Amino acid sequence: MVESKGWNWNIVQGNFEEYWKNPSAESFYVLNRWAGEGKTEFLDLGCGLGRHSILFGKNGFNVNCFDISKEAIERTRKWAEQENLRFTYKVGDMLELPYEDEQFDCIFSLNVISHTDTAGVKQVIKELYRVMRPGAECYLTLGSKDTGGWKHEDWPLIDENTRLRMEEGPEYKVPHFYVDYPLVKELFKDFEIKNIHQVIDYFDHGDVVNGSYHYHVLIRK
16 A cells, blocks of 8 residues: 655645635535535545535535645635634544544545555545445545546556656646546445446647546445
């Protein structure tokens, strides 16, 4: 199992910071779904700069912010204080979540749990199961083997599903785990899988258009 490594949020500033402070489209779907089911105990697993913590906090959820990065947690805390929101904050490793068994009824984790290798992802999934209450749901994403990063042969191969990202930026030398559909089914066999879909995000850089593929998975314990 590789050593856990998070984003370097210290270099995320300016317009790049503003991008990462806007909630994802998927977060609005699960917010309405979980509010309708009366769920309140929310874990933002890999909270980053707090975009989803703030969204859920403003909508009445009891928010727990978790990240491996102290910088991310402190910037989330500062933003929440500006919004007069009271959250719980923890810095730690997703391989060993610092929470009680069956503490949460909803968890959101966008582009987070794949920042380890195969053994690490399996351990994180065990931890998710442990901290989820019966009937709790988790919405998460995993990098797809259809995406360019997996095919990037100059990125070192760590195991049969994982490469070490070598592109300069906040994810430099952060491991990236990639899946296909059968592997998604296998990983979450202990859960009720409510939905799986693969999403392509296109990034237009003039003459070059890049596509980033992710599996979006909604699971229920």
